[in-house]
Amino acid sequence: MACGLPCIGTASGVIPEILSGAGLLVSPSAPAALAEAIAQLLDPDRRRHGGEAARQRALERYSNQRVVEKQLETYSQAVEERRQPPGYSARTRYQDAAEVQLFETVRYRSWLGRMRLRGEQAAVRRVLAAAPAVERIADVPCGIGRWAPVLRERAERIFGLDISWPMLARARAEQAGRLPLALARAEAERLPLADGSVDIVFCFALMKHLPPEAKRAVLAEFARVSRRGLVVSFALFNPVTYLRWRWTMWRQRRSAGATVHSYPLWPGELSALAGELGFRVRRRAGVLGWLSLEKVLYLEKATA
Numbered sequence: 344m345a346c347g348l349p350c351i352g353t354a355s356g357v358i359p360e361i362l363s364g365a366g367l368l369v370s371p372s373a374p375a376a377l378a379e380a381i382a383q384l385l386d387p388d389r390r391r392h393g394g395e396a397a398r399q400r401a402l403e404r405y406s407n408q409r410v411v412e413k414q415l416e417t418y419s420q421a422v423e424e425r426r427q428p429p430g431y432s433a434r435t436r437y438q439d440a441a442e443v444q445l446f447e448t449v450r451y452r453s454w455l456g457r458m459r460l461r462g463e464q465a466a467v468r469r470v471l472a473a474a475p476a477v478e479r480i481a482d483v484p485c486g487i488g489r490w491a492p493v494l495r496e497r498a499e500r501i502f503g504l505d506i507s508w509p510m511l512a513r514a515r516a517e518q519a520g521r522l523p524l525a526l527a528r529a530e531a532e533r534l535p536l537a538d539g540s541v542d543i544v545f546c547f548a549l550m551k552h553l554p555p556e557a558k559r560a561v562l563a564e565f566a567r568v569s570r571r572g573l574v575v576s577f578a579l580f581n582p583v584t585y586l587r588w589r590w591t592m593w594r595q596r597r598s599a600g601a602t603v604h605s606y607p608l609w610p611g612e613l614s615a616l617a618g619e620l621g622f623r624v625r626r627r628a629g630v631l632g633w634l635s636l637e638k639v640l641y642l643e644k645a646t647a
Contacts, residue, residue, distance in 0.1 A: 344401040349393030351380045365400035366393065432604040433552040434530075437486075440509040446487065459631065464493060466628040466639040467547065470574055471497045473626035473641050477542035477571065483531055484549055488514035491524045494545055502541065504529040531561045536568040544569045551578035551636070552604050559616065566620045572643040573622065578607035578636040585609075588636065607636055621645050 344350055350366035352358040359368055367383065369376040384390045403409070437443050451460045467490070478499045482490055485503030487510055494501050503526045505511050511526050518524045529535050531549065544565040550558055565573050580588065588607060608616070617624055622642035630637040 344397040345405070347394040347398040349384050349390050350397045351377070351384070362397075363400065365396040433484075433549060434506060437507040437510055440512075443487070443507065443509040443513055446510075462630045462635075463547070463637075463639075466630045466637075467493055467574070468496075469628040470626050470639045470641045474543060474574060474643075475571065479541040479543075481534070481536065481541040481544045481568065483529070483534065483544060483546050483565070484510070485514060485524075485526065486510050488518045488524060488526075490545065490547060491518055498542070500525070502527070502536070504531075504534060506530050532557070532564055534564055534568050538567055539570045541568055542571045544573045544575070546573065546575040547639070548576055548637070550575060551606060554606055558606065559620075562616065562620050566622070566644070569644065572625075572641060574639065574641050576630075576637055576639045577613055578605065579613060579638045580607050580609045580636070581633060583634065584636050613640075617642050 344365065350362060352362050352366055352368055353371040354368040355371050362368060367380045369380050384393060437446065450456055471493070474497065476497050479502065480494050480498040480500075481502045481504060482488075482494060484505040484507070485491070486505060486507075488503055491501055491503065491514075501524045503511075503514055503524050505514070505526075506528065508528060511528060514524070514526055527535060531546075546561075546565065549561070553561060562573075565575075584607075588605070592605065614624060621644055623645055624640055625643045626641040628639050629635050630639065
């Protein structure tokens with residue numbers, strides 16, 4: 344085609360797209376049709392027009408310049424897709440009403456689960472005590488609203504935001520008429536709140552499920568809407584919990600069909616990330632002591 348020669352191709356694969364009217368197409372299983380196409384090109388005018396059409400097609404679609412442009416377009420699309428809010432399991436896990444129904448009962452039914460619940464509540468209360476009493480707290484994600492009574496101890500109004508409609512429906516049923524809890528559906532990366540419109544953003548048990556780019560995007564959004572800071576839980580390593588986590592991840596990866604969605608941080612990584620986003624770590628409390636990855640922190644805005 345680039346040499347200006349008339350072309351004949353089989354009507355299979357990508358050949359029709361390549362020729363696209365700039366050549367003759369025949370069935371790959373029809374020798375007689377191929378012979379007829381060759382005979383047509385014995386005519387000098389048809390041969391000249393076919394060659395001109397083939398060269399024009401090659402220049403329009405397959406020149407060096409066009410190939411470079413297409414490659415740049417592909418790379419630009421890949422970069423743009425990477426800038427979009429990343430997907431992670433927590434975005435879709437609780438969209439099923441049946442799973443939401445089991446959320447609390449399964450998680451805290453056993454004696455170990457009840458002990459964990461008490462540890463979570465105690466850690467959150469200790470960290471909240473380090474933060475000033477405020478007027479407005481945003482609970483993201485709020486789930487079924489189980490933290491609303493604890494948050495109400497430190498704030499006049501609570502805004503519960505969650506990506507899951509079933510979670511919000513359960514929260515409305517659980518908290519109806521009991522607490523001043525306003526509920527709305529929202530993504531953590533794009534909260535429907537004005538800049539500095541709440542005093543504190545409370546976030547429990549989400550960060551450990553977020554890959555690094557999502558973690559940064561969510562924390563940046565929390566920084567935008569909060570006036571004083573964040574009360575947020577993270578999975579944080581120490582030497583013992585790191586080894587235990589590596590062992591757990593190795594076992595899960597060896598299990599058929601297992602998908603790992605765990606993204607802990609070292610304390611130094613968290614401090615650096617917090618500093619980049621304008622926070623300083625003011626208080627930290629473990630959920631179940633030093634053997635637990637889960638830590639609750641008060642990240643105070645440096646300008647608060």
